[in-house]
Structures are given as C-alpha cells and as structure tokens.
Amino acid sequence: MTVLTRVIARLLLPSTLITAIAVLVKGYGDVGDGFSAAVIAAFGVLLQYVAFGHRAAARALPLRAMPAVSFAGLLLALLVTFGPVLRGQAPLAHSPAPGADVIYLGTLELHTALVFDLGVFLLVFGFAVGAIDLIAGATDRERGQGPL
Amino acid sequence: MLVLPLAIVWLAAVPLALLDGRRRWVGWLAVAALGAGFLAMLRLAVAVFARGPVELVAGGWPAEVGITLRADALGVTFAVLSIGVLLAALAYETLGGVHERALPALVLFLATGLTGLFLTGDAFNFYVFFEIAMTSSFVLAGYGRRTRELRAALIFTVVNLLGSTLFLSGIAALYHVTGTLDMRGIATWAGVADQNSVLLIATIIFVAFGIKVGLFPFHFWLPPVYRDTWPAVAAILSGALANIGSYGLIRFGADLLPRELRFAAPALLILGAASVLYGALQAVAVRTASEALAYSAISNAGYILIALGIGGPAGYAAAILFAVVNSLNKTVLFLAAGLRGWLVSAAFAIGAFSVAGVPPSAGFFGKAALFRGGIAPDDPALSVALVALLFVGGALAFVYMFQIYQRDFWEREGAGQTSGIGSRILVLGLAGLVVAFGVWPEPLLAVSQQAAGVLNGGRP
Numbered sequence: 319m320t321v322l323t324r325v326i327a328r329l330l331l332p333s334t335l336i337t338a339i340a341v342l343v344k345g346y347g348d349v350g351d352g353f354s355a356a357v358i359a360a361f362g363v364l365l366q367y368v369a370f371g372h373r374a375a376a377r378a379l380p381l382r383a384m385p386a387v388s389f390a391g392l393l394l395a396l397l398v399t400f401g402p403v404l405r406g407q408a409p410l411a412h413s414p415a416p417g418a419d420v421i422y423l424g425t426l427e428l429h430t431a432l433v434f435d436l437g438v439f440l441l442v443f444g445f446a447v448g449a450i451d452l453i454a455g456a457t458d459r460e461r462g463q464g465p466l
Numbered sequence: 467m468l469v470l471p472l473a474i475v476w477l478a479a480v481p482l483a484l485l486d487g488r489r490r491w492v493g494w495l496a497v498a499a500l501g502a503g504f505l506a507m508l509r510l511a512v513a514v515f516a517r518g519p520v521e522l523v524a525g526g527w528p529a530e531v532g533i534t535l536r537a538d539a540l541g542v543t544f545a546v547l548s549i550g551v552l553l554a555a556l557a558y559e560t561l562g563g564v565h566e567r568a569l570p571a572l573v574l575f576l577a578t579g580l581t582g583l584f585l586t587g588d589a590f591n592f593y594v595f596f597e598i599a600m601t602s603s604f605v606l607a608g609y610g611r612r613t614r615e616l617r618a619a620l621i622f623t624v625v626n627l628l629g630s631t632l633f634l635s636g637i638a639a640l641y642h643v644t645g646t647l648d649m650r651g652i653a654t655w656a657g658v659a660d661q662n663s664v665l666l667i668a669t670i671i672f673v674a675f676g677i678k679v680g681l682f683p684f685h686f687w688l689p690p691v692y693r694d695t696w697p698a699v700a701a702i703l704s705g706a707l708a709n710i711g712s713y714g715l716i717r718f719g720a721d722l723l724p725r726e727l728r729f730a731a732p733a734l735l736i737l738g739a740a741s742v743l744y745g746a747l748q749a750v751a752v753r754t755a756s757e758a759l760a761y762s763a764i765s766n767a768g769y770i771l772i773a774l775g776i777g778g779p780a781g782y783a784a785a786i787l788f789a790v791v792n793s794l795n796k797t798v799l800f801l802a803a804g805l806r807g808w809l810v811s812a813a814f815a816i817g818a819f820s821v822a823g824v825p826p827s828a829g830f831f832g833k834a835a836l837f838r839g840g841i842a843p844d845d846p847a848l849s850v851a852l853v854a855l856l857f858v859g860g861a862l863a864f865v866y867m868f869q870i871y872q873r874d875f876w877e878r879e880g881a882g883q884t885s886g887i888g889s890r891i892l893v894l895g896l897a898g899l900v901v902a903f904g905v906w907p908e909p910l911l912a913v914s915q916q917a918a919g920v921l922n923g924g925r926p
Contacts, residue, residue: 386484393480400473408526409469409535415526 327369334362342439343426352438359439360446372454384448391440398434410434467510468522468537471545472581475503479574487570493560496570500556500577504549507581511542515916521587534648536587540721540786540917544713545584547790551705551797552577554896558801559698561888566609573702576602580706584713589637589722590647596633596710600626603707610696618694622703625677625687633674633714639667653722653922661725668726671718679711681771682741685764689748692760697804700756704763705797712770712789716921719774720782724923727774734775735848739855741768746862755803755870759796762821762866765859766792769836772852776839782918784835787910791832791903795820798896803874805885805893811875813890813897818867820900823860828903831911833860 338359341350367375402411412430414420421428478499485492514520514537523532537545556573564570579599583592604626608619641647643663644655656664673684680688692700719727727734745765749758770792773785798817802810820829833856840852903910 389480389483393477396473396477396480400469400477403469403473408522408524408532409473410525412525 324369327365330365331362334365335359338362338439342435343432352435353442355435356439356442356446359443360450363447364450367450367454372451372458376451376455379447379451381447381451384444384451386444388441388444388448391437391442391444393437395434395437395441398430398437467506467513468520468535468585471503471506471510471549472578472585474506475500475549475574475577475581478503479571479578482574483568483571485567485571487567488564490560493556493564493570496574497553497557497560500549500553500574503577503581504546504553507542507546507549510537511546514539514542515913519920530646530648530651533591534587534650535585535591536649537585538917538920539913540713540716540920541584543786543790543913543917544709545581547793548580548584548706548709549577551793552580552702554797554892555698555702555705555801558701558889558892561886561892562698568605569609572602572606572609575599576606576702576706580710583710587649588647589640589649589652592649593630593634593637597630599707599710600630603703606699606702607691607695609699614694615696618691621687622691622695629674629677632670632677636667636671636674639663639670643667649717649722656723657725664723665726665729668719668723668730671723672715672730675711675714675718677711678714679708679767679770680764681767682737682744682764685741685745685767688764689752689757689760692763692800693754693757697756697800700759701797701800704759704800705793708763708767708796709789709793711767712785715770715774716782716785716789720777720785720918720921720923722922724921727923728777731775731777734771735852738768738771738775739851741765741771742855742859743768743862746859746866749866750862750869753873755874756800758866758870759799759803762863763792763796765863766796766821769832769859772855773836773839776852777923778839779915779918780835780839782921782923783911783914784832784839786917787835787914788832790910790914791820791828791900794896794900794903795829798893798900801889801893801896803870805889807884807887807890809890809894810885811871813893814875815871816897816900818871820904821867822864824864826901826904828900828907828910830904831907835911835914 338355341358342352342355344350363375363379366378399409403409412434414429478496482492482496482499487493487496510520519536519538522535523529524535525532552573556570559569576599579595579597579602582595583599586592586595604619604623607622608616637647640652640656643659644652646652646655677684677687692704695703742765745761745763745768749761749765752758752761766788769788770785773781773788775781776784795817798813799821802814802817816827820827823829823833836856837853840856841849
C-alpha cells in the first residue's frame, strides 16, 4: 500500500465514524438505524485493515473487548424491549410515547428508541469487527505468519 | 404474560454467553433459567387453552400497524413441546458434563428463537426468530468439535441456509401479493389473490419447510448430520428444531394458504407416502443406531405430510398429534442411544414401541389418529391405500427399531461403561411421559383437536 492509501485511510476513519453516528441518531426522522450505522462504522475499521495490514490494525484496536461490546449491546436492546413490560406497557413501548413532546439536545431528539438503536449498533459493530479480525487473521495464518 | 417466557430465556441467554458453560453451576443456572421459561410457557398455555388466544402488539401501536405477538392453541402446543425437549437435552448434557463453554447459552438462544417463532403473528417476525434459532443450531451442530461433528455442522449449515433463503423469498413474495406481513392479513388476502402466483409461493415455502423437517426429496442432508452430531444435539435437532418444519407446514399450509394446500393434497399424499417408505426401508438397511433413527425421522415426517394431505379437522388434528408424539419419541431415542446401562434399554424399548405404534405408548394414538383421518368414506381406493401404507410403515418401523435394540442393547449387554444414574433416570422419566400419554391420551387428543380448531382450514 502506498503512503497515499494509508493517509487517506487514516483520514477517512473519523469521518466514517461521524457518518455512522449521524445515521444512528437521525434514524427516526430520516433514513438510518443502528444496524446500518454499525455497518458503516465497521467499514471504516475494515479500511484500516486493508491499508495497514492485520497486525498493525489489530494492535490499534481493543479487540478483546469486542465480545463484551456485542453482548452489552444486546443486553441494552433487550432491556429497552422488555423494560416497559414491568410498567405494564407493551414490549418495545417507547417513552416519550408517539405524538408526545421529546427533549431536544440541539436538533437531536432524545427518546428510548435511540437507546435501543445504540444497543443494536454495539451488537452489530462488535460482531462485525470481531468477524473482520478473524477473517483477516485467517489469511495471515495461511501465509505462515502465525497469529499475533 | 405473553412476553414473560420470551423475556426470561432471552435475558438469561446474554449473561450466560459470557460465562464458562463447562462449569457445573453455570450449566445448572442455564437449566434453572430454561425451567423458569418452561413454567412461564406452561402458564401461558393453560391460559390459552382455557380462555382462547392471547394477543399483543409490540410498542403499543394499533393492530395492523405494529408487529403482533399472538399465542394460540397451535403455537403454545409446539412451544411447550420444544422448550420441554430443550430443557431435557440441556439437563442431560449438564448431568453428563458439558464440553464447550458456549453450550448452555446456545441452547437458551435456541429456546429464544423457538419461543418467538411459535408465539408470533407476523410472518417476517417468524423469519427473524427462525434465524435466531437456526444460527444457534448451526453452532450447536458443531458441538464436540471433532472432525465428524464439524463435517456434520457444515452440511447442516449449508443446506439449511439454502432453506432459509427460500423461505425469505417466499415471505417477500407473499408480501408482494398480499401487501401485508401479518399472518391473519395474509390468510385473508391470499384467498382472493391470483391463484397461480400464490400457488408458486406456497410451493417455495413448502420446499423450505420440507428441507427443515427432512421430507423425502429434500432429506439428503439429514442422515449424515443426525449420525455425526452429539447425542444431546441430535435430540435437540430432531426433537425441537424439526418442530419448526412441522409447525411451519401446518401454520403456513393449513392456516394461511388452505386453498393451495387442498389443491396440492394429491402431491402431498404421494410425497408423504414416498417419504414413509423410503425412510423406513433405508432405516432397515443401515447399521448404526443414530443413522437408523435419522431415516426413521424422514419416515415419520412423511406421516405428518400425509395427515396434511388428508386435511380437514381430523387430518390436521392427526398432523399435530403425530408431530408432538414424534418429537417426544425422537428425544427419548436419541438421548437413550448415547447412554449405557439397564434403565436406558427400558427407555429405548419404550421409544421404539412408540415409533412402531404399539400400545400402550403415545405413538399408538398418533397412528390411530392417522387411521381415523385416513378412512375417507367417499374414496375407498384412497382409504385402502392409506391404511395399507400405515400398516407397512408400522411393520417396517417395528423391524428397524428392534434391529437397533438387538444390536445396541442386547448384544453389547455389559459392554462399555455404564452412564451416570442421573442421566439414565432423566431418560427413563421422558420415556415414562411417552407411556403416560399412551395410557391416558385424552389430554393430548383434546390439545391436538383444539389446536387444529384455530386453523383456517381446520374448522369443521
């Protein structure tokens, strides 16, 4: 890989992550959700693997935490799903309820659906990064370089 | 109440996934969680049978807008059965010692998928839970991690992914034709849609579920998988996961697309008969117990198809009854085939009698219901053919079951290590359940009739 590729890959990472966050938070008024946000973010990570190779990219990432990130995301999403049941509402009922006023943070609308999507984001992102690392590591092992 | 069984197993599965399942207390924790889910499901089932279907729309949205969760008699019957089988298999594996850290969590994720798909009123949601169940079972099939298990897991995964893709295409096509994913909406609109396109869709969905349950022309993957997986996993695949196929055939066929099912009845009868005979003849020919049981599963799937082909309230009730009994039989047999010791051979013999349809086992009433449904007063030739088929199938089942019994439990008497007393008592308890249903079949018959009564095509 040329220096140019590496520089661009490095530069693209923050902008990919910001796009992912935008897709995540805009989900309810616009196109987007936690799943596609996580896929976009994982794509940014994949770019690092392509540009810098498995070893360098894996060293820079907290890979050991990825299973925990996935399961934390799943747990978060499930709590939002089943939490309302404890209050006697239907599962996946969100507050503020549809039609009610939401709290604004700038143009960002805060409601529990966002937390649900954050859970989905963490689940998919954790899984995707883990899978990318596994596949990248497999080609390394095939070439006889061995695991890290 | 409807979400409680789902919430218990799903929420328990997540923390368990991070724990080491090889530790005994983790295994028992998983058994306790699954047991709690099973009890919650039983409570739901009792309520459904006493007071009719329970319904709930996710997110508190109005019906037709939100995604519906619906528990009716058919769904809860299969849910109680499948979670019960999973509970038995997990307790069995915990008693014998778990080899892999992920097993308890995987069984709970599988329970989540099964609970969800039996309790949903939405075709796409059905697909989502179906995939949760399938994904966990792909990993489960490789349990044991020796070459033979991994090879079995690869076959299982590739073939069933193909089935899932077909099913997803079928759902998408149904949505295109009917404009809804709600099952009740599909049942309403598919009846007035263009018959040719609905028939094509019905065929796709039939093939998808045929692959799952292992019907004759789509059975090719099943024998190597059931032969090479771990006994508890084979019990899970044939006792719990195959229920998706039979439930899917009954729900999508008899409930959502009854017009197409009636139209295809002759084809179903022919395929069912082919499945019964092919499976039984192969089972007589093979040498190992698990392989014979796998072919027996193909043969028994044929009976369900025949019952669906007969149709009407009696036929659908027979299909449900047979599916329930068959799943219990297979669980007992696969679990017993993995053990040694004197209580086990008794359990295996009971399972074998039940597959052959000998009283006083539950299998007798499965066959009896088929007889009753199969005697069509207006078509004597069909009645004769069906009764003859049932006799031949039963006789062959008798032959292959006792071949296994003779080879594995008589000849090798005393050979090999006796298994732990706990797992032997568990298997004998399950076999006792098969006998109990055979001695006192009224509850099971009532359940199957009430479950058939919720089907659009099953109302008298």
